[in-house]
Amino acid sequence: MTAEASEKSAEEGMSSSGSAGTSGTRFTWRKETELRFEVEAGERVQLELLSGLAEVFGSELNRNKRYTFGPGSKIAVFTWQGCSVSLSGKTEVAYISKDTPMLLYLNTHAALEQMRRQAEKDHERGPRVCNGVGPMMSGKVKTVCRVLLNYAVRLGRRPTLVELDVGQSNVSVPGTMSALCTERPADVEEGFSVQAPLVFHFGSTTPGTNIQTYNKLTSSLAEVFSQRCEVNRKASVGGCIINTCGWVKGSGYQALVHCASAFQVDVVIVLDQERLYNELKRDLPHFVRVVLLPKSGGVVERSKDCRRESRDEKIREYFYGFRGTSFYPHAFDVRFSDVRIYKIGAPSIPDSCLPLGMSQDDTQLKLVPVSPGRDLTHHVLSVSSVDDDAEVGAGQSRGILESPVCGFIVVTAVDTQAQVMTVLSPAPRPLPRHTLLIMDIRFIDLK
Structure with a gap:
């Protein structure tokens, strides 16, 4: 792994290195690049920031603290200024890459923040973003959502995460649709704190099993969110980030358009699908900004077995806590x-x-x-x-x-x-x- 990482860095002409030590493999790389690694099945990997500044999907790493990632985790550690980390455990792959879309994600965040400032000034509502519209099983879909929420929270905003992915929920167990007010950045290991989410029962991991109920619950979530914005100014200015399910053909496309209408979205982010981008530009009102962003070169498709294991783990966490150690x-x-x-x-x-x-x-x-x-x-x-x-x-x-x-x-x-x-x-x-x-x-x- 060390040799491959060093060779990759040399090929890209970066001042980066990977070296084996007693406590793990040490990686050092320069600004605006990222370390990507995937954890093998049945294994756990520990990450420790040794020097510099770095973040995982918008959540900052604390220096000299060990973070543990479980089987199947796909992690990208990005640095704006350069850093050095230690990686311990068995990974499927670990390499440093300069091919990262983080600068584009930062620009997107900056544009949304400008909209929030304007909303504060004009006493209007903040941006409502339909985020992560892209191919099914694209791991970067949830990454963009998490990055934009984390960056907003770090500036003191209170955006709402609206979870419409009934198969791979960030908030509750699979088979549900939910909304969560985010008040602090996501934990690097556990994700967002879900102490008081609003959760609706859908009952399946695929919207197509009952598209009418799916659309009805989307409208219900939009109505509740709008009611909250009327009584909570911070929530109104913070707006919402909507994570969709990634089904973008036929009834799935119509459900996406329905979501944009129900939430009265201002921005729709499309990942790496030019055809979908043009269809939405055609079908959505002219005032809705449709933005096409590339996906990361490190994105890999998740197999059905991997998605099934992820669902089981989410249910297990609900009953037993994170890694099965918190609840009884x-x-x-x-x-x-x-x-x-x-x-x-x-x-x-x-x-x-x-x-x-x-x-x-x-x-x-x-x-x-x-x-x-x-x-x-x-x-x-x-x-x-x-x-x-x-x-x-x-x-x-x-x-x-x-x-x-x-x-x-x-x-x-x-x-x-x-x-x-x-x-x-x-x-x-x-x-x-x-x-x-x-x-x-x-x-x-x-x-």
Whole structure:
């Protein structure tokens, strides 16, 4: 690894080096370049800043502090002035590159900050950015989002992260859509603090499974965000950064346009897709700025297995904390008669069989009762915040759909004879609410 890194640096004509030491491999490189490394499966890598200044996706590194990155991590350590770090552990690859888009990201941040200053001066709202629109499985999509949020927070802004990626969420468990007010830079290892997010249940890792519900929840998040901006000046000036799912064809493209309309976005950032850039320029209002940015040369596609492992790890973190060391979840029995379980979206049927005046869109928003059985085992359930006494009829279905969730549980076992199910919960019994929404997502607790 050391030889490859040194050879790469020499080829690029940089005053950079990698040298092996007793505590790991030492890398030294000059300003406006970055060290990229990927952690092998089953391994952990430690990073320590020895001298100079450096950051990871906009979060500054503290000198002489060791940061640990787990299996599958893909990290870029950027420096504006030059630095030296120590890297310990087994990496798939580690090299220094001057081919970095960080200067472009900084320029984008500077433009957004100028919009915030103008908003303060004119008593208007700050920029609303649909960020990270790009190819599916592009690791740089979330990177741009994180960099722009971190830079804004470091200037004292309070931007809101709106998470619409139901497959790989930054905020909550997979299968959800959420919003989070960011008040401090993301932790280098753990990401953004998620103490009080607003979370809506979607139930799947792909928007295409129920595009009507996806669009409906997008509108609900936009409405709640706008209401918050009316009563919180800092949130209004800070604006929002919207992380999309990366599905940009067919219904996915229409969902993207719907998102831009619902949030009344000012800026749309497109990563490395000139065709999409031109389509959005054509279809969005003239006052929306569509910006085309390149992706980093270090971006690699994430396999389906890698994405699945990432989802499992996110659920595991919810119950056990970061790296499974912080929380101690509870397991207890819940009687079938004490809860009501629903699935969002009825099966599609021919239009000729639908009741008069009803469309296929209505069936996608419908709540379908689920009878507890053995097939419920290992499913993730959202605990809805809706009042337990609320009747669930035609008029109340959307009320439950648009109510945020107050937590999640996993069904670990079902006893049909005793009419009880055993659940894994972050809090002790009883459940705070008794209306549960089932996800397509399964999680097997191996602890």
